[in-house]
Structures are given as structure tokens and as C-alpha cells.
Amino acid sequence: MSAQPEAKPPQVPQQQAQQAQQKQESSLSRKLNEMKTRLNVPVNVKVESERRATIEVDKSNLLAVAMALRSIGFDHVKTVTAIDYPETETFEVLYHVSSYTDFELAKTIVTLRTKVSYKDPTLPSLHPVWESAWTGERETYEMFGIRFEGHPDLRRLFLDEDFEGVYPMRKSYKVKTEGLFVDRPA
Amino acid sequence: MMDILQDIKYVIFYPSFFVMIIFPGLIAGGLFVLFAIWFERKIAARVQMRVGPYYVSRFGGIAQLLADAIRVALQEIIIPAGVNPTLYVIAPIFPLLFAFLPLAFLPIGVIPEQGSVFSAYYHSFFDPGVNMGVIAALPTEYSLIAVLAVEAAYPIFIILQAWATNNRFALVGAVREAYLSVAYDVLILMSVIATAVEYHTLDVAKVVQSGIPGIVANPLAAFVFFVGLIMATSRFPFEIVEAESELVTGPATEYSGLLFLLAMGGSYFGTYVYALYFAAVFLGGWYPLSGFPGAVILFLKAAVIVLFSVFLRSVYGRYRIDQALRNSWRLLLPVALASIVLGIVGGWLWIR
Amino acid sequence: MTAQPNVFTMDATQIDIVPIEGELNVGPQHPGSGHLRIYVKLNGDIIEKAELDVGYVHRSVEKLAEVRNYMHLIPLVERPAILDSIHMNLGYILALEKIMGVDVPDRAQYLRSLAAEINRIASHLYGTGILAVFLGHSTGFMWGFGDREVWVEVLQALTGARVTNSYIIPGGVRRDLTPTIKEMIEKAIRYQRKRIPEWKRIFLNNPNIRARLENVGVMSKEQAIAWGAVGPNLRGSGVYYDVRKFEPYAAYDRLDFEIPVYKEGDAYARVHVRFNEIEESMKIIEQIIKEIPQGNILSDRFFKQIPPTRLKKHYETHGKIVFPGYYASFRPPKGEAISRVEAARGELVYYLNSDGSPKPYRLRMVTPSYRTIYVFEQLAKGARYADLVAIYGSLDYFPPEADR
């Protein structure tokens, strides 16, 4: 095994590294805000810490924001998560995106969140933007019944063939639980 | 009374019967194959930080294989729907048969004119090439080639077996066997030709009686033949036809019970017969002994080859079919050609 | 068929094969498939399409999380990958601690890293073993499991269980490191160091294994990023990414280690990454047992709730943390947290959403193997049928972990 050093990033001295760290703290919000102004669509950017940020977006603008995020260096989707809110009859869909190529962005996870209603549970698929959303979108489709339009292979993934029409991760699908006592009803 | 005993002795030691049925044929061969499988499991276990067969019998579980064989043999034979039952049942018999039949042409020793139990057959099994009798079921002066000629039919019946079971995994395995046979047959044949050229004969007995083991006279041919042997009999690293993690058990996938035993036994018998051939041609065979002790020497040499080839399981994984083909044509074919050149040179300068 | 390609230089994908199409159902009762079915569409020997039929070992962890309280989930989340249970446990606890706002004492942080690295070695050995048996190399399989046994023994001494450790709890860890265990770990490291050259001779440098792994399942850097590969598979493709460096958790910001990255992106590079990681992990463990600070192993907030008599009886004599009654059912504040850890197979992400009740409102668990599903399907396209198992093994895809 020969270990060949290749593509060394410039080694920064201690002091400069600290400065870089301070700059980096703002770099996420700076980048996101830059993107926001350039985008010209209503998005709600919230930078929670140097490592986490949330972007709330309407579903009609989801694709455009995703494209913009991709263009500033977010290159993969970590998770596609849906949350069911039965009181408001909506689903919230969260894309957690981050970067492999950009070492600064790799330290962050940006949550791209959007809402869909029970009545029209469709979203544009982000598979054309990030291929890595493939598995997550398929799973969200089968578990919540949210359709991702434009997904190349939107079929059930984990469930049995006889699970048609039932969406097990919705809150309306109840799991039976037991009480603490065997001889008294829970 | 004595006459009857004499007659029985005559029949038992009649080389054709003795070689094929008793030693080193069916009975000795069958027991040895069981031992070889036990050895394979035990040696692999030692390399692999395990114990291996242990409980059946007191001596390292040596009866484990017998127990397993009985268990498998008594299992129900399931004949899948959609196959020709006759063909399905007889198909696994052929590979076994054709792995075993080449033994008929292989001399396993020479008969001195006097002093051996075989001396009575000296004249009927006389081989003019070595000027002695040979212990062989069918003595021929072309035994070097005759063995291979019969052995070459083996893959055809593997394909037949897979075809008869109507299973996709079996078919893929059969196709691999077909490809592979093209590769190893050429290698084996070329190394044998090299030997034939070097010794100026096609008679195994003459090769052995020359007193120079093939491995000394032509080490390249011996190496090529050994690799070909491993390939031909599906031992690791060329266990491509049965590749468990890909093809379940290849052509034997659908078989159960006794038929499974037959289907799987073929390759072990093949290894055994090839090893006997290898021991005779390249390891000096029975030389300088004759008669029965010579045959035992030959058997022991073959046993070492079989045990080494089953030991390779604990060292190697399996090659991919295209790699096996490419290696055999690209790396081993030049070696085989070199062995022929070496054979010509050796035959010209050294062995007269 | 115009110009004949040079037979000696072309590789598998360049060969014209007369189309003979067929399908093979590999699994779930297939010896080489594990708990999934791979629907393989073949064209001759070339795979046109491999479709993973996953879900045979689906435990619906995410749904069960809605009806279990936070402590109940600790054994549940580690079940999908019991051979990597420390990481599964750790990721979940990190998310939970973020919501609860708990500080973890230094010693517990070091112990978390220690357990995680031991688990990483054990898991990599397991993965190598599975790859070996896929290639027919039964010795590699047994050696992988045999060497793993040593590390499992160490984990058992530390946590009290072989694989389902449930070692990490909110605020700390359950058991302390004792001098006996330290000695065990030192011996285990020395043993493993001696074993690696043997491994190299019989497995890694074995020409047979090299032939099966080199240039098989090649994933370029761009593909790895686009498909969202994780862990050693990503690093085998030349992407420098490791959560331990980019978002240090536990004690990793205080430890010195390297991230092995290989350029080639084939199966052999992935195996190399794993072997190098085993060596790196041993370095980390050595540092930990040398540098581990003294102190509590549970956050003061919970530690104070343990009655002094019980502390004396269990913690001071046996180094064992007993739970305060608080753990039986607690309500973290409202909020959400996302945590990531570098599990043995790659990045493990938990998203935890709390509505203030004793049960999580939503737990999202994205395991490394889950993210490998897509990578596997893409890599299998155009490979030879025999390479399916080599790709499968080299990706270290673990069906229960993917199904969750």
C-alpha cells in the first residue's frame, strides 16, 4: 500500500484557523441569505447555530429553492422525513441536506421544510436535483401517502403487497399498547 | 475346496475387476472420497479457528461423513414439477460414471513375471512398451490420451443434468461448466502432449517405468496439469460451477436425497481419478516397486494431491468465470506452450 | 460487430454478448442474499437491472417510537444493527440530549468514544467476514467472526452484554472502565495488530481476492456524492468526509486520528478503507485508555438524583450507574434535534421531534445501509452476475439496518 499525499489544502497556522472558524460561523447564514436575495421567492431562513439552519418554503417554490441550495454547494440529501399533524390536517416534509464537497458546508445540516395538506398530498420530487432523495421519497410515499411527482420509481419499498391503501406512519394508524398490570385493564 | 478359493482369488485379483471395483476403484475410492471430505472439513476448521466434526465417533468425528452420507441418502427425493422424471433421475448418474470410468485405462502398477499376486495375469496384461504386465482394467498403449478422452465427456453430462432439472441457477452453472471445460481441457491436453513428446510415448506405464518423474522432467507441464485438475474438478479457487453464494449449488440445486449425493459425488471422484493420473504421470507413480505395493504407493501419492487440492478451500475464494477463462488462456496457455517446448528439448537431449 | 476489440485489454463491460435475457430471484431463501430479495435481470452474464426487494426484516422502529417512551427506545433503536449497537444507541442519545440540554461529563464522553471504536472494529471484522463468504473465502468469514469475538468479549466486560449493549444513557454511560478491562483492551489491541499481517497474506493480498475486488463496482467521486453514499463506501471513492471530523461528538475533538481515503472507488478500495479504519480505531482506543480523565460518568443533573446509599453500593464499588426513578418516564421539553454520528457503516442520522410528552412525536432514523440501497442498485447495473455478491459484500450492506 503506497500512501500518496494528494490535493493538500493549504495548511493554515493556528491563529488563522481561529479566524477562519469565526468567519465560518457567519458563512452559513451569509451563504443562505445571499441565496435568498438572489432567489426572489418568499422563503423563511432561520439559522439556529453554526451547524444547523432551517429554510421554510412553500411547496410551489420547493424545487427552485432546492436548485438554489444545490448551486451553492449542498450536494446530497441525508433524510427525507414527513411528520403528520392531524389537528391541522397537514404533513410537514423535511429534507435534511448537506454537502460532501464543500468542507465548510459539510459541517452544517440545513433543513428544508415544506407543508402539504391532506387534500392534495403531492410534492414535486427532488430526485432531479438530488439523486440521493430516491430512497427517502419512496419510503415517505409508502408510509404517508405523499406523492412525489417526477420521481422515477415511486413504488412501495418496505411494505408487504397487501398493505394497499393504508399509510402506517400516519397518526391515524394506531399501535396497540399494553398497561403496566396484567390483572387490571390499562 | 482349494479350487474354489483359487477361483475366487483369481476373479478378485483379475486386474479389470480389482482395479475398477476394489482398489483403487469403487470401494477404496469411495472410502477415500469420504475421508477426503472429512479431511476438507477438518483442515478448514483448523485454519479457521474451529474444531470441525467432533462428536460422531471418537477419532475427531471421522464417522461424521458416513453419518451425513446416510442422512442425505435417506432423505426424500423430490422430483420437481415440469421435469422429465426419467431424465431427472438418471442425469446425476452420468457425471459420476464419467468421472470414474477413465480409471479403466489407467495403469496402476506393473506386474513382475513372478512373485506378485498379479503374476498369474502377466501374459494376458502384457504391455510391450514396458516389456511387463500392467495392472489396468483395459490395458492400452494409448492410456495417456485415453483417460483424458473419456474424462472429457464429463462436462457434457453436467450440462445434461442441469438441463434436466429445469432450474435457472442450474442452467447458469451448466453454462459456466461449458465455458470452463473449454479452458481446462486445452491446458490438460497440452501438458499431457508435452509429457508425451518428452517421453516419446502415449503409454502411462512407459512414462513411469522410465524412472524419471514428470515433475522433474517437465515441471511446467506438472504445474499446468495441476491447475487444470483443480479447474476440471471444481475445487477452490475454481469452484465456479457450484458457487454457493451465487448459484446455490449450481447444477445440483434441485436435487435432494440420494440423487444429491450422486450429483455432488462426481466432482470428488473426478478429483480422485485425476489425482491418480497426476501421480502416475508426474510423480513417478509406482516406480520402482511393482505389483500391489506399487499400486499402494501410487494411491498414497494421489491421496496427497487430493488432500492438498481440498485444503485449498481454506486459502482461496472463487474466481469469476471470465477471470478463470482469461487466466487460463492468458497466463497458463503460454506456460503450457513453454512446457511443450521444454518437452521437445527434454525429449531430444535427455530422455531417449 | 465492426472492429474487433482487443481481447486482452478489454474489460467485462465492453464485450458484446448476444442478448439472452432472463430473471433470477436471488433471495430471500438464497444462500448469498441475506434478508432481502434481489430481483436480477440478466443479459447473458451482465446484470441489466438489480432491484432490491427490501423489508423482510422491517421492525417499524419509527412507528413504535410513537408509543414508547424515551428510555424504551434505547434497546429498540440498537436492534436493527446489533453488531453496531453502540453507534445506533449513541446517535439517538445525542439527539435526545440536544433536546433535553444535558451536559455530559468528560469521562463519559471518552467512554462513549471507546465503546464506539471497539464496536467499529467488531463491525468491520464482521463486514469483512461476510464479504469473504460471498466470495467463497470461508477462512475470511471464520476469521472475521473469530477476531470479532475478542472485541465482543471486551464489550461484554465493559457493558454486560455481547451485542445489545444499551450502554449509553441520557447524560452519560452505564458502567465505568475498570483496570481489568483496560488490560483486556491492551491485550486485544496487541492481538489484533499481530493478526493484520496474517489477514493481509491470506485475504487482502490473496491474488484471488484481489481479482474479485479490483475494478469491481467502481463508483466515481461524483457518483458517490450524487447517490449519497456513506461511510467507508464514500471514503473509498475519494471523498473526505467523516462526521467524527466535521461534527465531532463524544471525545473525538480531543483525539488524534486519520481518516483513510482511497482514490479508486472500487470494492477493493472499500475493503482497504475498512482495514485502515480498524488500525486507526486501535490508535484511538490506545489514546483513550491513556488519556481518559477522572470524574463522573453521568451528568450531575441525574447523578444527584441517585440516593447516596445506592451510589455507594453500586457506583463506588462496582462502577455501575443505577438509574434514578426519573428515567422511568420523563418529559423532555418541546423541540426538535438532528444528530449524526459516524457509525461503522457510515453516517447515521436521527431526527427527533418532541412535543413535550413522554413519547417522541416523531423519530426519524436514517441508517447507513438505508442510504446504501440506492447505491447498491446503481452499482449492480452493468456488473457481471458473479460480481453482484462482491458488490453486496464490499458495500457492507446490512439488511436489518436498512429496513429498521
Added chain:
Amino acid sequence: MDQVKIREYDKNKNPFRLFGAHVAAVGEGIKHAIKPKTITLRYPDVSMTLPTNYRGMIRLYKDVCIGCSLCAMICPADAMKMTTWEGKKLPQINYGRCVFCGFCVDVCPVDALRETRVHDAAFQSRRELVFNPDKFNQDFDQTLPVKGTVRKVRAVIDENKGIRYVPDE
């Protein structure tokens, strides 16, 4: 951040080196065949004693128990349940569900539950897996159905062999 070092493995495929690697592999195999590092046990002739802190089967001390139900509350697998037994609230356990996480033992405020080192247990039916408080109150004792004596050993990490077994009293 450290410097990024991208490695490459050795791609030398010289036929002679290949042959050498083959010889090395076979040699390694032969070495292990001659001097094996066996780590498996001949169970049940030889049986392993588990370390003292092993989380094995659980035993209840009925007289100590105060019936607080914390064990049933923390049980992740619904294995531990409370029951009314002789007028007292006591836990019962279903070993068909138990995952041996040891949470119940750790949370018990009076140490009425203890872990034993018993690990290998066999039952005739699922009903037997449910231990009522009386059964739960005893040490689980089951003799292994082996002729002759069972040799008890303890695993010790060894530098050369991985795991070595030493007799345990």
C-alpha cells in the same frame, strides 16, 4: 481539520509477484493448519462461565420489593408486568419478551431485582416463559442434559491466540 490524504492501493500485477502472493497465502493456510488458533468451545462438554457483571436472567427478591412499578414502567419490551400476588403488588416477567437490557435492575430503588449470570435456558412451552412472582423469586436453576461432568471455563483475552479458556472454579 487535518490535511486530506488520498491513498491508493498497490496495483502491481507482476506475474511473479502474483505467484509469490499465492505462495504466501497457501503458506499462511498451512501455518494455521499446523498450529491452529482454535477459539470455539466444545459445548456442552465445556461450558463458559460469564463475567460477574453479565446481564443474564433476572431474579426477584419478593420480600424486598415495595411494589413501586418502576421496573414495569421502564421495561422497553413490555416483559415486566405488575400483578397482584397474595395481596401485594409484585412484578412478573415474561422471558419470551425480555431483551436483557437490565433497565429494571438498574432502576429498582431497593435492589429487589438482581441480575444473575445464568444465560442458557430452555423451556418446554411459551407458558413456562412467564415467571410469576413466586417462580421469579427463586434462582433459575437448570442442569444441562449432558452425560458426565461439564467443565467450566472462563474466557481470557490472549495476545497470541485471541481468546484462551482457563478453568473456572
